Amino acid sequence: MEVRVEGGDEFANASYSKICQNVFRDIGLHSNVDDVYMYCNPAEHVFIISVKVGRVPSPVTVNDMTIRGDKRLKVTNERYVPKLLALLWDKFGERVKQLSRLEISVDLSTEEMQELMKMVVYDPREDLNTRILDAVDRILPEGARVRYPIPAQSQGQGRLTIIASENPITDEWKRKAEEMVSKLKKELKLNEGGA
């Protein structure tokens, strides 16, 4: 993940760059975001943050997180167990029992079992936007509560740009933000072309 912060003084830029890195790492989006650009103008109290979403991991299926046994499932990744159990109980009810921390008994026929192994337990795309917005909210200064998202048609797919301020956001800043985004897109294209 590449982070670039501009607009503030040297100290502010460096510290906000670190805050961006740490927040995305804490939320677990470090590898799902390609680049983050932040523009700070503390004098006018306007902050613009633009996040380019990168590759998102593919959905986690039952097969990915368990080992199939004889009417048993052995959990190999405990992180998704609450979601798995909720899914199983919802679908099969009392035929599913949690025997121990990592063992689940499933009283299912072979066909049902095959179907079960393909089921999606968790799709990271589902809550990706919520998580990114949470990260943006943690990064932007707390006082900048007036927000304006740049519409998707003017910035393209896979990018999220938000203007934040404590004052009403003027058209001038909206225009400046759009210019910044198109400049970022051009830079990205040039880099991709160069690579």
Next chain:
Amino acid sequence: MYKIMMFSGGVYKFNELKELVQDIGGFILQEMVMQTETMLHLAFPAEEEPVIKGKVKEVGGKLVDLPLAGAEIMLVAPSLGRHHAVDPMCDIAEFLRRKGAITNMMGLARGVGKRIAQIKVEEKKIIEECDAAVFIFGNFKECIEEKAKLCEGLEVPYIIVGGPPEMDIPHYVGGIGRRTERMKRKHEIEKLEQMAEGLRVELDVRRQEIEEDPLATSPLFVKELIDMTIPPKLGEEFSTIIHLDGLRVKLEPGEEDKVRQIEIGKRKLLDICEMKKSLYEGYLLKILPEAVTGSVF
């Protein structure tokens, strides 16, 4: 004038040290025994320091100076949101506690932002109940300059901490701004040391003022008497907090009169103290100067 120090060591002859402190007219402010480890906050007359040092050498332990002991310090952040807590708020609070202070944390109701940042009169009063305050104001120079105006007119000593290394505003310590990780590196600890030193200097001025116009009696002595009259409840910590010129006492309803009637020498506590309900917690006792009350003994 009392000196407050922290003893840490083993349990060997530990009771002898406690007895010695009491014999020379000192007080045990805090006591913590953890299996074979002990920690004591001792207050004793400053001139008796060599005697205590001698005893500590004999029992084998460490004696550390607590420059902020006897002071209650309020940490004020623009809000109690995660932008300011856990780091750096808790780092600062922990560090100040290590230096002997009792710390409180407070988030302002409308403290965020630059133009919109405000402080309420009630909040100012709560801050002024403490001996000193530390304001934590972000990373942007422009915002800190604007927010520094909120602290103007405070009647207690205060320090402003922020990110930029240097700024042209009074009582400012840089390098402790908004952050998302713990302050544990050497240069960060040095910044915290600088802040504690700044507070010590501010508090020493106040201590000096009190020494020039001495109080009717020491808050430490009053604390001892209050704890004897109303023993701390089980599991309750810091039921009585010492200030430089008084105390904060946490009382159950109906106990106020018991405190007022405590006898100190020839006088009662109500004669030498102003007692009022705190806006924050418990009751505030402000001990009047001896020049006003006359001698208590």
